[in-house]
Amino acid sequence: MITTASRPTPWVRSLILLSFLIFSWPGAAVAQSTGTVAGTVVDAADDAPLPGMNVALVGTMYGTATDAEGQFELTAVPAGDYDLRVSGVGFQTSQISIVVQAGQTTRLRIELKEEAVALEELEVVARAADRRLATSVAPRTLDEQPVQDLAEGLRGLAGINLQRRGALGLDPNIRGLTGTQVGTLVDGMRSFGAGPARMDTPLSHVDPSTVEQMSVVRGPYALALGGTLSTLDVQTRSTVPERPFTGALSTGFTGNRDAADVDGYVMGRAGRAFYDVGGAYRTGDNYTAGDGSSVRGEFTSAEVRGRFGFEPTTTSRLTARISYQDQRDIAYVGRPLDADFFETIRGSLNYRRAGSGLVPVFTAQAYGYQTLHLMNNDNKPTAQPNPDRMPPFPLNIFNNTEIATVGAKSTVVLQPSTQLTLDVGLEGYTALRTATRVRARRDTGDILGEDIVWGGVRTTKVGGFVQAERSIGRAEVTGTARLDVVQMGPDRFSQGFLDRANTTADALDQTDALWSLAVSTSVPVTNALTLTAGAGSAARAPESLERYGDRMGATRAQRGNEFMGVPALDPERTWQSDLGVTLQTGRLDATLTGFARYHDDYITFEEAPDVPSALPLTPPEVFRYINGEAFFWGAELEMAYALRRGVTLQATGDYLWGRDETLDEPAYGVSPASLQLGARVQPFDDRLFFEANLRGVATQTRVAEARGEASTDGYILANLRLGLPLPQGLTLQAGIDNLFDTTYANHLNVRNQFTRAPILEPGRSVFARLRYAF
Numbered sequence: 001m002i003t004t005a006s007r008p009t010p011w012v013r014s015l016i017l018l019s020f021l022i023f024s025w026p027g028a029a030v031a032q033s034t035g036t037v038a039g040t041v042v043d044a045a046d047d048a049p050l051p052g053m054n055v056a057l058v059g060t061m062y063g064t065a066t067d068a069e070g071q072f073e074l075t076a077v078p079a080g081d082y083d084l085r086v087s088g089v090g091f092q093t094s095q096i097s098i099v100v101q102a103g104q105t106t107r108l109r110i111e112l113k114e115e116a117v118a119l120e121e122l123e124v125v126a127r128a129a130d131r132r133l134a135t136s137v138a139p140r141t142l143d144e145q146p147v148q149d150l151a152e153g154l155r156g157l158a159g160i161n162l163q164r165r166g167a168l169g170l171d172p173n174i175r176g177l178t179g180t181q182v183g184t185l186v187d188g189m190r191s192f193g194a195g196p197a198r199m200d201t202p203l204s205h206v207d208p209s210t211v212e213q214m215s216v217v218r219g220p221y222a223l224a225l226g227g228t229l230s231t232l233d234v235q236t237r238s239t240v241p242e243r244p245f246t247g248a249l250s251t252g253f254t255g256n257r258d259a260a261d262v263d264g265y266v267m268g269r270a271g272r273a274f275y276d277v278g279g280a281y282r283t284g285d286n287y288t289a290g291d292g293s294s295v296r297g298e299f300t301s302a303e304v305r306g307r308f309g310f311e312p313t314t315t316s317r318l319t320a321r322i323s324y325q326d327q328r329d330i331a332y333v334g335r336p337l338d339a340d341f342f343e344t345i346r347g348s349l350n351y352r353r354a355g356s357g358l359v360p361v362f363t364a365q366a367y368g369y370q371t372l373h374l375m376n377n378d379n380k381p382t383a384q385p386n387p388d389r390m391p392p393f394p395l396n397i398f399n400n401t402e403i404a405t406v407g408a409k410s411t412v413v414l415q416p417s418t419q420l421t422l423d424v425g426l427e428g429y430t431a432l433r434t435a436t437r438v439r440a441r442r443d444t445g446d447i448l449g450e451d452i453v454w455g456g457v458r459t460t461k462v463g464g465f466v467q468a469e470r471s472i473g474r475a476e477v478t479g480t481a482r483l484d485v486v487q488m489g490p491d492r493f494s495q496g497f498l499d500r501a502n503t504t505a506d507a508l509d510q511t512d513a514l515w516s517l518a519v520s521t522s523v524p525v526t527n528a529l530t531l532t533a534g535a536g537s538a539a540r541a542p543e544s545l546e547r548y549g550d551r552m553g554a555t556r557a558q559r560g561n562e563f564m565g566v567p568a569l570d571p572e573r574t575w576q577s578d579l580g581v582t583l584q585t586g587r588l589d590a591t592l593t594g595f596a597r598y599h600d601d602y603i604t605f606e607e608a609p610d611v612p613s614a615l616p617l618t619p620p621e622v623f624r625y626i627n628g629e630a631f632f633w634g635a636e637l638e639m640a641y642a643l644r645r646g647v648t649l650q651a652t653g654d655y656l657w658g659r660d661e662t663l664d665e666p667a668y669g670v671s672p673a674s675l676q677l678g679a680r681v682q683p684f685d686d687r688l689f690f691e692a693n694l695r696g697v698a699t700q701t702r703v704a705e706a707r708g709e710a711s712t713d714g715y716i717l718a719n720l721r722l723g724l725p726l727p728q729g730l731t732l733q734a735g736i737d738n739l740f741d742t743t744y745a746n747h748l749n750v751r752n753q754f755t756r757a758p759i760l761e762p763g764r765s766v767f768a769r770l771r772y773a774f
Contacts, residue, residue: 035100037074039108041066041086050112053088058095062586062642064527067474073527074586078644086110133221133520133534133578133593135159135638137214144691144721144733146254146767148261148284148299150203150211150234156695158636158654159218161671163748164759166332166339167284167299169193169204173748174230175218175595176632176658176670180543181572183228187236187321187367189348190226190427190461194371194403195339196435196453196545197553199332203234205325205344205371207280207303209250209263210236218636219576219595220518220538223482224423224467226409228516228540229574236321240309241267241274252733252769256762257297259284267307276307286331289760290743296331296379297762315354322347333759334750335553336382336560336615337375337399344371361413368406375399381754382615383442394442397615399453401435421469428462433544439615451614453552456491457544463514475523482516486541486571490548497550500611503567510547512571514539520578532580532593539573546603546625551614557623557668559708560753562613563605564624570601572627590639595632602630604660604668605707618753623707628662632670646683650693652676657702665704672700672714672747687725694718700747710751712758715744734768 041053049070056063057074066072079102087093091112100106135157142153151170154160163171163178174182184191184202191202215233222231247266253259265278282301286294305323312318323346330339346369353362377383377397385394407429414422435453440446463484470477489509498504518536525531545552547569551562580593608624634656641649653675658667678693699714718739724732738761745758752759 034076034078035102036105037062037077037084037098037100037108038105039072039110041070041072041088041110041112043091044111044113047111050088050091053086053091053112056085058083058085064584064586067524067527075528076586080645084108086112088112133219133532133580134215134217136216140686142208142211143769143771144689144723145735146252146257146259146737146765146769147208148254148257148259148282150206150208150214151201153208153211153214154216156652156676156693157216158638158652159634159656160216161748162746163669163750164746164761165197165199165334165750167297167330168301168327169195169198169200169330169332171198171201171748172203172216172232173669173671174216174232175597175634176656176667177230178669180540181229182232183222183226183230183540184232184234185225186234186346187348188225188350188365188409189346189367189369190405190407190429191369192403192405192431194342194344194373194401194433195375196399196401196549197335198545199330199335199339199375200342200371200373203232204327205342205346206234206236207263207282207301207305207325209261209280210265210278210303210305210323212237212239219534219578219597220516220536220574221480221520221534223480223516223518223536223538224411224425224465226427226463229538229572236305237265237276237278237307239267240317241269241276244268244270246774247278248771248773250769250771252767254284254765254767256765257284257287272311274309277305279304287762287765290738290741290763291760292763293760295760295762296333299327299330301325301327317352319350319352320347321350331379333752334560335375336380336618336753337377337397338379340374340376340398342371342373345369358414358416359412360415362411364408364410366406366408368404370404371402373401375401385443393444395448396440396442396445397437399435399437401433401454403431403433405429405431419471423465423467423469426464428460430458430460433457433459437614449614451550452492452494452497453550454490454544454548455493455497457488457548458491459486459488459541459544461486461541475521477519477521479519480517480536484514484516486512486514488512488541488544488547493548494550497548500550500564501566508548508567510541510567512539512541514541514571528583528585530582530584532578532582534578535576537573537575539571541571542569542603542625551611551622557605557708557750559619559751559756561619561708562615562622564608564611564622566625569603569625570627572603573600574598575600587642588639589641590637592635592637594635597632599628599630599632601627602660602662604628604630604662606663607707619708621708626662628660630658630660630662630667632656632658632667646681648680648682650676650678650680660704663704663706665706666702668704668707668709669748670700670702672712673698685725687723687731689721689723691721692719697744697747710758712745712747715742716740717742717744729773731771731773732768733771735766737765737767738763740764 041050053066055072085095161173193200213235217231245268249264251262261282263280267276303325309319325344327342348367351364382395409427411425433454437451439448465482467480516538520534522532549565576597578595582591605623611622637653639651655673658670660667674697676695680691682689695717701711703709721735741764749759
């Protein structure tokens with residue numbers, strides 16, 4: 001039950017400015033048109049105050065949580081009509097329409113009734129401690145922009161950048177970490193790409209249309225999820241339908257890239273059983289950069305997927321997931337080969353039981369996936385004869401690769417008291433990688449050589465964790481300890497690899513015992529100000545390419561140099577600390593976070609002058625992985641300001657500094673500083689909005705010149721977004737990316753294998769998307 005104690009008067013205010021766009025409304029002055037919402041949240045059964053309950057004005061940025069006495073206060077709320085929602089795990093959600101009167105306080109007393117905790121809510125409880133120092137991608141981000149590759153949905157997030165090698169497979173870089181320095185989970189499955197040179201990433205095998213949420217943990221604070229130095233956690237659609245039949249269908253087109261897509265799904269429930277079946281098809285072609293040059297960008301991708309569930313009881317659920325994806329003819333300007341195809345099939349069986357008492361949650365999962373991959377040089381200069389090159393005849397180069405992974409995990413949530421929650425989990429997986437490169441004469445068919453890139457490298461990892469979350473006064477503290485054992489070794493190898501790697505067959509198999517620890521806390525200093533801090537150390541075993549790769553491209557290099565693996569490479573360890581401050585005043589929600597990270601046994605690389613290159617036209621310098629030391633520090637800003645109801649100003653920014661102490665030069669692949677400013681107008685309907693933003697990226701001159709990294713110029717981009725609700729359940733979304741047709745290349749982008757020029761990003765691009773929900 002909710003009781004109110006005031007009546008409204010109308011209000012308005014004026015002025016929102018974003019670069020070249022101005023919106024205005026007539027109205028009264030700010031100081032004369034705001035009020036306060038305050039109150040207490042109690043248990044309806046015994047009137048006990050309820051701390052930690054979420055209190056929010058629906059559709060606005062105004063929100064807070066109740067304190068230890070169950071009290072809350074929202075200040076500087078523009079006068080008007082609102083829907084107030086109060087929710088918390090284990091209690092029924094209450095929502096009521098209230099009014100706020102200028103210059104007055106609307107006082108509330110809210111009683112919440114207990115209810116059986118839903119499975120989805122308990123899932124959040126079990127994972128909440130992992131996300132204290134995390135950033136989540138809003139679901140609308142993927143819906144409102146022309147995303148062809150899932151990683152594109154991360155653009156604009158503070159501390160995150162992307163590396164482009166081709167049309168698909170954009171590789172996230174989080175605070176200077178990339179590749180397997182970033183652990184990627186898809187629906188709880190530890191996921192890897194199949195391409196030896198990271199032509200694909202785990203994100204590239206998940207269609208954006210099926211993703212419900214992406215979370216980025218920028219440090220060793222997701223150990224309970226199986227994360228490493230940093231973590232990307234992807235959750236595909238998990239909504240459980242309550243109707244017999246519902247779904248959606250979308251189609252879109254992006255002009256510059258000639259990219260078209262269509263996707264859809266249907267879901268429904270029959271008694272205790274439910275289903276969710278969907279699919280997607282995407283295709284793209286070459287695009288035009290801002291300077292008018294054409295960049296190869298062709299690809300085709302098709303995916304089908306299904307989710308089937310059964311609820312044996314009201315507190316348990318069994319869910320099976322399966323998907324198949326086929327990607328064809330993908331251009332990779334930054335690699336010596338293109339992708340002929342990727343074929344990926346993945347499946348999982350998941351069980352979750354919710355309860356009460358000591359063991360409120362139990363989860364278990366078994367999963368498996370396989371990706372087949374073929375690369376070729378059909379559209380590369382090496383496929384043509386050239387009398388001025390050695391060899392002068394045309395070459396036929398192809399590379400067959402495969403990865404197959406099976407794994408399982410289980411987690412128990414224990415709640416010995418209301419102040420203490422324990423998560424205990426075990427998990428393990430085994431991954432088998434194979435890759436063979438063949439070189440032949442294209443004119444005669446004669447085989448010139450065969451290289452074992454990955455000779456059946458099997459990686460087996462078994463580990464467990466304990467995580468404790470406890471309230472200490474007003475502070476929430478989480479500590480996690482994790483131990484993993486990783487065994488790795490190849491089934492096949494050549495004498496040439498042993499010679500080039502300066503090792504013996506007996507030294508190829510490696511076993512690493514890895515420990516990780518992390519602690520984080522959040523302390524409310526006032527009702528509006530919260531301090532967040534974290535510290536931890538995490539380790540990761542070298543990836544297969546770093547230990548057993550035989551003259552293949554690297555994940556971090558701008559140029560297409562060949563790299564030699566080193567079987568005796570030591571695991572990389574980081575020591576990181578974070579400190580953040582969050583200010584929430586009803587109108588303003590701002591977070592400033594700083595971090596420092598030291599790498600022990602940092603996996604970097606240096607030139608190996610004694611190793612000859614394997615392919616023609618690749619840069620002559622071959623590099624070898626080594627262990628060293630490095631230091632990084634940086635800061636991120638995330639801010640949203642509710643100018644008035646339905647109008648929000650947004651800002652994000654980041655700065656990163658890194659140094660390779662071993663090689664006495666800047667760390668390789670450090671993103672330049674960036675700042676993004678935006679405004680969003682969304683009056684009353686989620687489907688009706690207008691958004692504009694400006695993104696500025698600084699020039700990057702702190703580069704590892706000795707290893708071929710080149711500086712890049714800064715740039716400014718402008719983007720527009722528009723959403724319109726249409727009759728009959730239709731929604732139109734449209735926009736313009738790179739409005740001013742700026743010519744630019746992301747600093748992390750690799751360079752053209754043959755021209756040495758950086759891969760330019762698309763110029764001005766107009767897109768439109770139509771969605772029908774039923």
